[in-house]
Amino acid sequence: MSKKEEKPFIASRPLTLIYKLPISKTLPFWEGLKQGKFLTTKCKNCGRMTFPPQADCPSCYSSEVEWVELSKEAELLTATAVMVKPSSFAQEETYIVAVAKLKEGLKAVGWLKGVKPDPAELKEKIKPGMKLKVETAISKEGNPYYVFVPA
Numbered sequence: 001m002s003k004k005e006e007k008p009f010i011a012s013r014p015l016t017l018i019y020k021l022p023i024s025k026t027l028p029f030w031e032g033l034k035q036g037k038f039l040t041t042k043c044k045n046c047g048r049m050t051f052p053p054q055a056d057c058p059s060c061y062s063s064e065v066e067w068v069e070l071s072k073e074a075e076l077l078t079a080t081a082v083m084v085k086p087s088s089f090a091q092e093e094t095y096i097v098a099v100a101k102l103k104e105g106l107k108a109v110g111w112l113k114g115v116k117p118d119p120a121e122l123k124e125k126i127k128p129g130m131k132l133k134v135e136t137a138i139s140k141e142g143n144p145y146y147v148f149v150p151a
């Protein structure tokens with residue numbers, strides 16, 4: 001079998017895709033971030049808290065959830081520097097992704113800022129169990145987000 005030959009072509013300019021991600025069911029989370037608050041959902045039926053917030057309880061499937069404010073205190077479980085980035089983050093500098101345990105016992109994934117993402121600094125300054133705090137910010141596109149920083 002012969003490999004199909006590529007026909008002559010002219011490459012287009014790079015195209016940008018912008019997806020509109022629906023957030024109506026978690027809107028208080030995003031509005032809270034804009035105000036510097038770190039919110040999540042708690043099931044009114046069984047009391048389970050979830051992070052990220054969910055419109056329906058993953059334990060009892062109730063849609064009766066309430067919004068509660070989290071403490072913004074966390075402890076590092078693990079972290080890694082991402083050098084090979086997904087295409088949607090291709091323009092970003094190397095960044096650190098952390099998994100942290102929030103004071104409330106929930107796990108959360110987020111970027112870790114305030115530490116250089118080079119191997120020596122990671123090894124020296126990043127330790128499991130270290131105290132982190134959550135900070136909120138607004139991206140240049142106008143989207144609210146949160147990051148972890150060393151406490």
Ligand SMILES: [Zn+2]
Pocket residue numbers: 043044045046047048057058059060061062
């Ligand atoms: Zn529940």
